[in-house]
Amino acid sequence: MPLALFGKRRTTMMVPQTRLRLAKTQVRNAAERVGPMAAHAREAARHAANERIIDARGWAAPRLDAAAHAFEDQLAPRITAMLSQAASRVDPNPQRSRRWPMLLLLTGLAAGAAGVAMYRKNAGQWSDSVKGSAADASHWVSDKARTAADKVSGAAGGIKNRAEEFGHKADPSSDEFGNKISTETSQASRNI
Numbered sequence: 560m561p562l563a564l565f566g567k568r569r570t571t572m573m574v575p576q577t578r579l580r581l582a583k584t585q586v587r588n589a590a591e592r593v594g595p596m597a598a599h600a601r602e603a604a605r606h607a608a609n610e611r612i613i614d615a616r617g618w619a620a621p622r623l624d625a626a627a628h629a630f631e632d633q634l635a636p637r638i639t640a641m642l643s644q645a646a647s648r649v650d651p652n653p654q655r656s657r658r659w660p661m662l663l664l665l666t667g668l669a670a671g672a673a674g675v676a677m678y679r680k681n682a683g684q685w686s687d688s689v690k691g692s693a694a695d696a697s698h699w700v701s702d703k704a705r706t707a708a709d710k711v712s713g714a715a716g717g718i719k720n721r722a723e724e725f726g727h728k729a730d731p732s733s734d735e736f737g738n739k740i741s742t743e744t745s746q747a748s749r750n751i
Contacts, residue, residue, distance in 0.1 A: 647653065
């Protein structure tokens, strides 16, 4: 039914050519209105997809790491042992046992380690004994120095006494010389 009968719109008769143009302009207008919304929806979808990908990667990374460690710890040694056994069974010329050279090498290493340990222990004891003998030597030297100082002071005292004896026997003019000698000997004995 035409809308003109109800009084809502005025309808006119159009030629099909103009209807086509009108439809084109309406579609163009609708595309212009929907275009920015579609771009925005596209960006929102891309952002959401990126977040989902990051979430999926965060979820998968620890599981992949755990699987790698499980493979490395459990399956790889078994596979390696199995392949090694298969190779030894298939080998037409089996190799000779190399246990003796390895045993000798390990014995030599053990003996060397024991030697190093004994050397370090003996070096520590030697350094302790050298420290003790150095302390004894310093005590011995200080004792000898005291003994020498006592001898020098005793000799200086003897010289002083002799100088005083000779000073009394000499003339009074020589008293001055005797006093000088006694002063010098007393200073020498103090310095020593």
